[in-house]
Amino acid sequence: MLESIEWKEIIFMERVYNFSAGPSVMPLEVLERAQKELVDYNGMSVMEMSHRSAAFQEIFDEAKNKFRMAMNVPDTHEILFLQGGATLQFAAVPMNLIENGSADYAVTGNFSKRAAKEAEKYGKINVIYDGLSIPKQQQLKFSDDAKYFYYCANNTAYGTEWHYIPEAPCTLACDMSSDILTREVDISKYGLIFAGAQKNMAPAGLTVVIIDKALAGKEIPYTPQIMSYKTMIDHDSMINTPPCWCIYMLSLTLDWISKQGGIKAMDELKKIRSGLLYDYLDESKLFIPSADRESRSFMNVTFSTGNAELDKEFSQDAEKHGFVGLKGYKLVGGMRASIYNAMPVEGVEKLVSYMKEFEAKRV
Numbered sequence: 172m173l174e175s176i177e178w179k180e181i182i183f184m185e186r187v188y189n190f191s192a193g194p195s196v197m198p199l200e201v202l203e204r205a206q207k208e209l210v211d212y213n214g215m216s217v218m219e220m221s222h223r224s225a226a227f228q229e230i231f232d233e234a235k236n237k238f239r240m241a242m243n244v245p246d247t248h249e250i251l252f253l254q255g256g257a258t259l260q261f262a263a264v265p266m267n268l269i270e271n272g273s274a275d276y277a278v279t280g281n282f283s284k285r286a287a288k289e290a291e292k293y294g295k296i297n298v299i300y301d302g303l304s305i306p307k308q309q310q311l312k313f314s315d316d317a318k319y320f321y322y323c324a325n326n327t328a329y330g331t332e333w334h335y336i337p338e339a340p341c342t343l344a345c346d347m348s349s350d351i352l353t354r355e356v357d358i359s360k361y362g363l364i365f366a367g368a369q370k371n372m373a374p375a376g377l378t379v380v381i382i383d384k385a386l387a388g389k390e391i392p393y394t395p396q397i398m399s400y401k402t403m404i405d406h407d408s409m410i411n412t413p414p415c416w417c418i419y420m421l422s423l424t425l426d427w428i429s430k431q432g433g434i435k436a437m438d439e440l441k442k443i444r445s446g447l448l449y450d451y452l453d454e455s456k457l458f459i460p461s462a463d464r465e466s467r468s469f470m471n472v473t474f475s476t477g478n479a480e481l482d483k484e485f486s487q488d489a490e491k492h493g494f495v496g497l498k499g500y501k502l503v504g505g506m507r508a509s510i511y512n513a514m515p516v517e518g519v520e521k522l523v524s525y526m527k528e529f530e531a532k533r534v
């Protein structure tokens with residue numbers, strides 16, 4: 172089968188512009204460096220290294236330090252490199268923080284909805300906001316007895332994003348899976364932040380947790396070891412084998428971010444990329460932006476034509492032109508262009524040109 176035409180096509184195909192929501196585009200420079208070091212990093216591949224070896228410990232410590240520097244994580248907070256995806260954190264957060272009490276949740280999309288549902292197994296959950304637009308601070312009416320307030324900073328499926336850090340009278344817990352490393356964040360305001368790696372950090376398989384150390388150690392007694400923040404803090408994320416390769420890849424991504432000018436540069440670039448798309452969508456006679464204007468995400472730009480057949484035709488035709496992954500989330504429909512840190516501005520410029528051509532043929 173190696174001789175088959177399809178195989179040859181895969182090898183010689185040019186890289187496409189990948190607008191997938193996650194796993195998603197990674198910086199080419201990172202992939203090329205990983206390729207160079209794949210077989211021989213230090214006499215062996217990182218994939219072959221014992222996680223207890225000095226060589227891997229160095230990779231681990233460097234990744235953690237670089238992350239701490241990039242996100243300006245204060246010493247009060249620990250950085251954990253875990254497995255289980257962001258979804259495992261939907262359960263880990265209440266198990267560790269709810270203390271047989273209650274918690275407030277803002278549901279602004281499917282992932283916060285799922286998180287709230289999962290949390291109901293471990294305590295009383297008050298959904299204090301449920302809507303597709305991002306609430307204003309004054310719309311959040313917190314419960315007196317909530318142990319924490321949970322929200323999802325960027326709704327990957329609906330293409331909405333919180334543009335402020337909510338003030339809550341309790342611990343702040345946040346799912347930052349799809350906008351971590353894209354803006355400066357005052358980490359001291361949070362008790363807990365978690366993020367799956369597969370959008371802005373590394374391949375799927377790593378979840379980064381940032382936790383205020385003072386909050387650890389209050390987990391429900393039956394909490395599994397690998398879900399106990401206290402246990403993971405005490406063992407520096409290594410109560411079991413960590414996702415070694417992903418941690419190494421995160422380290423390379425952090426080097427790349429630093430070379431681009433750090434988080435500040437990521438913040439500026441995301442505004443350029445999303446601005447190009449939203450400006451065009453706002454004047455288009457064919458495409459309609461989906462998200463409420465004030466809630467628009469810098470990461471996931473959602474839109475449609477208002478006609479499901481035409482949406483399908485667009486996504487398929489775009490793919491033929493090298494713009495991949497534009498089909499919207501299954502529950503939402505329409506289209507979604509995910510434009511994470513690694514998406515070059517040029518990729519968005521070319522997408523907009525292509526969309527203009529598509530529109531010109533149909534309007």
Ligand code: PMP
Binds near residue numbers: 257325347348368
């Ligand atoms: N939260 C958000 C904001 C997401 O976008 C996703 C996945 N796309 C998840 C949670 C679930 O992540 P995982 O698949 O890593 O469990």
